[in-house]
Amino acid sequence: MTDQPKSSDQVRFLDTIRAALGRADAPPVDFQSVIDNDLEKTYKDALAAIANRTVDQKKELLKNLEQAAQPLNLKVKPVKDIQTASASIAELVQSKQPEWGTHKQVVAWQHPLVEKLDLTALLAEHNIPVVFTEQLSEAATAEKIEKHRRQVRQSCEDAFIGVTAADFCVAETATLVMKTRPGCARSVSLVPSIHVAVIKLSQIVSNLKELYAHLSWDFTHKAEGLTNCMTFISGPSKTADIEFTMVHGAHGPREVYIYVITD
């Protein structure tokens, strides 16, 4: 059921379609009858089939991910635990130079896994600030929201590296999947020149079919929905618009790293 009365443009438009389909006077068709139930079932079954994947099988997926990532110029870094990930990311931050200025700053999601990296402490000794895209309280005034949004925008513009988590990573296509949640600003994986994502081994799924099976049929994901913005990222930004020559870094990040925590 819809919450709003139908606008006149919608009524007129859909009437035209009904007439074109030759069912202007037919009783309304139920949406459920349009859904291909057999197709849906194959996804539901696929999800059940992968419920008990062994550690070895999961490591196999990691290998597939590394293979798929290579031609995309996407770097996959398996690390045994969160400390190793932190150290490695801190090293990366030190070794890379900013694209747009000289000031080094990192922007990161306010997300449990990202916070566990404790990058603030690690990078403090090198005078590299880490700014988190904090979650606003629900009671925030419009003015406060505006100010907060401006700050987040500025931090993302100023940062040369953005650190995020992800919901899933698809091995076959090397695709990071991220829903939008409070504290997890979209710009962090978009505006800085380098995007670093941290995931756990268990978040790797084999292929797109498994991904869609999770999104549609996994209990928590089904309940949450896709959120108002779900993004798939398969490698760094690229273009081949000039004489079909592949160039990385058209608009989005020029480099993407995925740290996979295997323990």
Next chain:
Amino acid sequence: MVLINTEKYIAEAKEAMKDSNLQKALSSFQHRIGPATAATYQKLPEGPELRLKAHDMRMRAIENLDVLLEVLADNIHRRGGRVFFAATAKEAVDYCLQVAHQHRVKKIVKGKSMVTEEIGFNEALIAAGIEVTETDLGEYIIQLAREHPSHIIAPAIHKTRKDIGRLFADKLGIPYTDDPPTLTQAARKALRAKFMAADMGVSGCNLACAETGHITTVSNEGNIRMSTTLPPIHVAFMGMERVVASLEEHDILFRLLARGAAAQNMAGYVSYVGGPATSDQSDGPQEFHLIIIDNGRSRILADVEFREMLCCIRCAACLNVCPVYGKIGGHAYGFAYSGPVGAVVTPLLVGINRAKDLCQGETLCGACQDACPVNIDIPRMLLALRAKLADGDKDWNVVRNSLAEKVAFQFWAWVISKRARYDRFLQLGYLAQKWMPGADGMISRLPLALHGWTRSRDIKSVAKASFKKRWQNRQS
């Protein structure tokens, strides 16, 4: 406002064939991507037959468009997004202008969208004093050069790196270079400033999902994510046919789309957008408008002969294999849609008579259907359009193309319907050809209206006795 140049097809095609840079670019492009796409279909776990399944899915969606669009709109409303149903190009543009005026929008950044080309969006907004910047690198090049895209996915393939180097030196004030990475970096820098300053971001929609209430945008550059994340307002334009019922269908269709469009396993970025940012989110547009466009599509939907064309997801795979597109390029087609898809869609949208050369120019070789990720029978529809041109059609307001041609074919049909009559006709031809110029058993110029056929090649002369006659003589 909308630029339609379909009448210039033949003249433009001739021009294109004289352009050696374009010929080189088209040939190299088709050689690279055409076979690569075919190979990726072969490598699908389900095999190339998955395209047939995808075709069924798309047909099912098209035949339930009313239901799907209503559910899609309801779901987007629920998240605080607005949906406008535009019957015409003008309604769509006017709605967007109204939103722009309401918010005093001065600068728009735009992701690539064919439907906005179709409705003349850029021209209308620029006329209203609003700056519109195309952000896909290819589209940006085309916009700087004040041209129109010549390919759906690779809009600037007709330009050489030297052309682009000179263009950027002139328009962006950078030192001349023909190095693609340096040129790309220059555009990256210039457009980054545009993204940050824009008051509105505009995108198309590749394929919406009714069940979840999302549109999707697909790019490799990340420009559409930039356009739809940074500005405070996101306006998305969507042809009414670009929707399916359930999320599961996206798995199959996106795998095929990436293969058809760029022989990729997956596009660089795919985003599902289902409404504005909520107040507890730190970024993303605070307003989201979806404009669903008819603009002649319901007429295509009403005709079962052409309904199948609405399955198209505009991946441009057919352009990449078409022998005609491969010689004449995209501009000759005179409208937003070029290649085989353009040869069917354009006549249906702008008028079959007006765009008659488009459907008559194709070869019916069938390569487009084999390359199509949703297996659309384009050759069948090209023939159907030609039949309408031959006979005229009231429903589509088609005036018969040529009465003389019709009479000639009627006469021919009459001649070949009786063997004796046909034999007499051949004898007549045998006698008449003595007055026609030619040599070595070939005729180099046919008389009257038929001479068009011999303008670029000779025709074999009629033999003294027909094959049938000679066969009979041999047997006896």
